[in-house]
Amino acid sequence: MIDELLAAWIGRQRWFGGKGRPIDDLSIDADVELTPGLRHLIVAIWQEGSRDRYQILMGERHELPDRLTHALIGTVGDTYLYDAVHDADRMSWLLEGMAGDETRSGLRMRHAPGVTIDTSQRSLVLGAEQSNTSLVYGDSYICKLFRRLIPGVNPELEIISALAARRAPHIAQPYGWIEADVDGTDTTLAFMQEYLSNANDGWDLALASVRDLYASLPGVTAAEAGGDFAAESVRLGIATARVHHELAESFPTELVEIHEVKRMAEGFRRRLGRAVAEVPELRRHVPALENAYHQVELLTREVPVQRVHGDYHLGQVMRTPTDWVVLDFEGEPGQPLAERRALSSPLRDVAGMLRSFDYAARHLLADHSQAAELEPRAEAWADRNRTAFLDGYREGGGVITVGDAALLRAFELSKAVYEVVYEARNRPSWVSIPLAAFRPRPT
Numbered sequence: 001m002i003d004e005l006l007a008a009w010i011g012r013q014r015w016f017g018g019k020g021r022p023i024d025d026l027s028i029d030a031d032v033e034l035t036p037g038l039r040h041l042i043v044a045i046w047q048e049g050s051r052d053r054y055q056i057l058m059g060e061r062h063e064l065p066d067r068l069t070h071a072l073i074g075t076v077g078d079t080y081l082y083d084a085v086h087d088a089d090r091m092s093w094l095l096e097g098m099a100g101d102e103t104r105s106g107l108r109m110r111h112a113p114g115v116t117i118d119t120s121q122r123s124l125v126l127g128a129e130q131s132n133t134s135l136v137y138g139d140s141y142i143c144k145l146f147r148r149l150i151p152g153v154n155p156e157l158e159i160i161s162a163l164a165a166r167r168a169p170h171i172a173q174p175y176g177w178i179e180a181d182v183d184g185t186d187t188t189l190a191f192m193q194e195y196l197s198n199a200n201d202g203w204d205l206a207l208a209s210v211r212d213l214y215a216s217l218p219g220v221t222a223a224e225a226g227g228d229f230a231a232e233s234v235r236l237g238i239a240t241a242r243v244h245h246e247l248a249e250s251f252p253t254e255l256v257e258i259h260e261v262k263r264m265a266e267g268f269r270r271r272l273g274r275a276v277a278e279v280p281e282l283r284r285h286v287p288a289l290e291n292a293y294h295q296v297e298l299l300t301r302e303v304p305v306q307r308v309h310g311d312y313h314l315g316q317v318m319r320t321p322t323d324w325v326v327l328d329f330e331g332e333p334g335q336p337l338a339e340r341r342a343l344s345s346p347l348r349d350v351a352g353m354l355r356s357f358d359y360a361a362r363h364l365l366a367d368h369s370q371a372a373e374l375e376p377r378a379e380a381w382a383d384r385n386r387t388a389f390l391d392g393y394r395e396g397g398g399v400i401t402v403g404d405a406a407l408l409r410a411f412e413l414s415k416a417v418y419e420v421v422y423e424a425r426n427r428p429s430w431v432s433i434p435l436a437a438f439r440p441r442p443t
C-alpha cells in the first residue's frame with residue numbers, strides 16, 4: 001500500500017532522476033523511526049532493469065496542517081504520510097543531531113571540525129529547481145539532502161572538507177553532514193554548509209544582463225549595454241582557476257599519456273551513443289561530433305588531469321558582495337560515483353561554464369516572438385562573456401594553450417550532448433538551447 005503511494009508520488013518529484021521512464025517496481029530497503037512522527041526511508045526504484053535508490057524523510061501526522069497539504073504523499077488508515085522536509089518542526093531534529101554529533105537509528109549526524117551549530121534556526125525548503133532538496137536554516141545554514149543515494153562518500157563533502165582544511169577561498173564553509181551504511185558502505189545522506197544569504201546566483205545575474213541587452217536600443221552592443229557582465233565573467237574566470245589550483249593541491253594529479261588520450265575520445269563517443277539512443281534528434285549531428293572527437297585522438301601532448309568540479313555552470317556559482325563562491329562539487333547527477341570522482345582535465349569545467357554562457361544568452365529566445373532578430377545579440381553576449389571568462393581563467397593562473405582548443409571543443413560538445421538528454425528528461429521545452437551548440441561555427 002505504502003509502496004503504491006510512494007511510486008505515484010516519487011515519479012512527480014523534480015529531483016526524481018528516472019523521469020520519462022515507467023517505474024516497474026518499488027521496494028522499501030530501509031524504514032527506521034528517527035523520532036516519533038519522522039521516519040527515514042530508503043526506497044529502491046526499478047526501471048527497465050536498473051535500480052536506483054532514493055531517500056525520503058517521511059512525516060506522520062493524524063492531522064495535517066494546511067501548510068503541509070502540498071507535501072502529502074498519501075494516507076494510510078487515519079495517518080497522513082508526507083514529505084517531512086517541508087515540516088520545520090521535524091527538521092530541527094536533523095540540526096540538533098548534527099550539533100550534538102549524535103548517532104540514532106543508524107544515522108550518523110556530525111558537525112564539521114571546530115564549528116558550533118545554532119540549533120534555534122528554523123528550516124525552509126529552498127524553492128530552486130534541483131536534483132536534490134535543500135533546507136535553509138534561518139539565514140545561517142543550507143543543508144542539502146541528497147535524494148538519489150549512491151553508496152560512498154559524496155564528492156561534495158569530500159572536496160569541501162579538503163578545501164576548507166586548506167582555508168581555500170571561493171567556497172562556502174562546511175558545517176555538518178549525515179551519513180549511514182548503505183550496502184555496508186559509509187554513504188553521505190546530507191551535507192550542510194554556510195548559507196550565503198547576501199549572495200546572488202550567477203545564472204540570475206547573467207540573465208539580468210542578457211535581458212538588459214535585449215531591451216537596449218538597436219545598435220547598442222553587448223559591451224555598451226548598461227548591464228554588461230564581462231567584468232564579472234573575468235572575476236569568475238579568476239575564481240575558477242584558483243579553485244582548480246586548490247583542488248590540484250588537495251588531491252592527486254596525473255598526466256594522461258598520449259596513447260591513453262584516445263580513451264578520452266572513446267568516453268565522448270560512449271556518451272554520444274547513449275544519448276542518440278534516447279534523443280534521436282541528435283542523430284543528424286553525429287558526423288560533426290565524431291569529427292570533433294577525432295581531433296582529440298590526434299593530440300600529440302599529454303593531458304594533465306586532477307579532481308574537478310564536474311558539473312560547472314552559472315547555477316553553481318554565487319556572487320557575494322566580495323567575490324564568487326563555487327558550490328555543488330558533486331559532479332554530474334546521474335553519473336556513477338567512480339566517474340564523478342575520477343581525475344579529469346580542468347578544461348572540462350571551463351567548457352561547462354562556456355556552455356552556460358551560451359545557455360544564458362539563448363534561454364529567453366526559446367519561444368520569443370523576435371527570436372530571429374535577437375539571435376545576433378545572443379551570440380554577441382555569449383561570445384563576449386566566454387572570452388572574458390577565458391581571459392580571467394588565464395589571469396588567475398589557469399592554463400589553456402593553443403593546443404588545448406580541440407580538447408576544449410570536445411568537452412563543450414560532450415557537455416551539450418549531456419544537456420540535450422538532461423533537458424529532454426526534465427525540461428523538454430529547453431532542448432533547443434543545447435541543440436544550438438551543434439550549429440556550425442567559423443573556425
Ligand SMILES: Nc1ncnc2c1ncn2[C@@H]1O[C@H](COP(=O)(O)OP(=O)(O)O)[C@@H](O)[C@H]1O
Pocket residue numbers: 126128129130131132133134142144172193194195196197199201315316318327328330
Ligand atoms: N551555500 C549556499 N548559500 C546560498 N544559496 C545556496 C548555497 N548552496 C546552494 N544554494 C542555492 O541552491 C541552488 C542549488 O544548489 P546546488 O548545490 O546546485 O543543488 P543541486 O545539486 O540540487 O543542483 C543554487 O543555485 C543556489 O541558488
Ligand SMILES: O=P(O)(O)O[C@H]1O[C@H](CO)[C@@H](O[C@H]2O[C@H](CO)[C@@H](O)[C@H](O)[C@H]2O)[C@H](O)[C@H]1O
Pocket residue numbers: 129130131132203311313314315328332333352355356357359360419422
Ligand atoms: O545544478 P544541478 O547539479 O542540478 O545540474 C543539473 O541541472 C542544471 C539545470 O538546473 C543543468 O544545467 C543546465 O541548465 C543551466 C540553466 O538552468 C545552465 O546554466 C547550464 O549550462 C546547463 O548545463 C545541469 O547540466 C544539470 O547537471
